[in-house]
Amino acid sequence: MTTTPLAGKVAIVTGAGRGLGRSMAHALVDAGASVSVASRTVSELDSFVDGVKAEGGQALACPTDITDESSVERMVEATVETFGRVDILVNNSGIVASTPLIDQSADEWDRVVATNLRGTFLATRAAGRHFVAQRSGKVVNIASNFALQGVANHGAYSASKAGVIAFTRSMAIEWARHDVQVNAIAPGYFATPLNADMREDPDSLARVVRAIPARRMGQPDELRPWLLLLAGSESSFMTGEVIVIDGGQSVR
C-alpha cells in the first residue's frame, strides 16, 4: 500500500532539474505533494514535469535563476497561482568551485556565495511570507558537510554552506513562534552531475572514497527519509537542526 503523508501539500524544490534536487522532488511527489521545480535549464524541468504528470502526479516547471530577486519572487508567485498555496521549500540549488584561494577570482567567489547563500535567502524570504501568514511551513536547506570541516580549495563553497547553517538557525528562532520549522541537511559525497568529472577519474574517486568511513559515496535516494521527516508533520517540534548524512566522513 502506498502512503501519501504529504497529500494536499505544495512544495518548491530549487535546483530540481538534476542530481539531489530531482531525487528529492520525486520523493515529495511520491509522498503526495504537488511540486514546483525550479532551476535555469528548462529542458530538465520539463522532463521532470512530464514524467510526474504521466504518473498522475502534479508538478510545475518554474524556470528560475536563484540569484535573481525578481525571478525568485516569480517562482513563489507561480506556485501559489497554480496550486493555491505553498507549504514546503527545499533550498537545494547550489554550485561548487574547487580553486586555491590565491587563484580565486572575486567573480567566482561571488557566484558561489550568490547561488548557495543569497539564493537561499531570497527563496526563504519569498516563501516565508506565505508561511508566516498561514502560520505553518517547512524550510529544508541543503548545506554540506564541507561546512563542518576544513577542506582545501573550497573556501567559497565551505563558507557559503556554513552561512546556510547559520541562516537555518537564525530563521528557526525567528519563525518558531509562527509554527514554521527551518532545518538543514548536510550531505557528504553523493553521486550526482556535480561531481561527475571527479568520479570519472579513478585516482580522484579512490582518494575521495578512502576519506569516507563507509568506503562509498551516497546515492541520492538515501536523502529521501530525512527530507520527508523534515518536510512532514513528524518534525513539528524540531527546528534549527542539521542532519549530517555523509557515511561518517565528518565525525572522524
Ligand SMILES: NC(=O)c1ccc[n+]([C@@H]2O[C@H](COP(=O)([O-])OP(=O)(O)OC[C@H]3O[C@@H](n4cnc5c(N)ncnc54)[C@H](OP(=O)(O)O)[C@@H]3O)[C@@H](O)[C@H]2O)c1
Ligand atoms: N553531490 C554532492 O556530493 C553534494 C554534497 C554536499 C552538498 N551538496 C549540495 O546539494 C545541492 C545539490 O547538489 P547536486 O550534487 O545535486 O548538484 P547538481 O547535480 O550540479 O545540481 C545542481 C542544481 O542546482 C541548480 N542551480 C545551479 N545554479 C542555479 C541558479 N543560479 N539558479 C537556479 N538553480 C541553479 C542546477 O540547475 P541549473 O544549472 O539548470 O540552473 C541544478 O539543478 C547543492 O546545494 C550542493 O552544494 C551536494
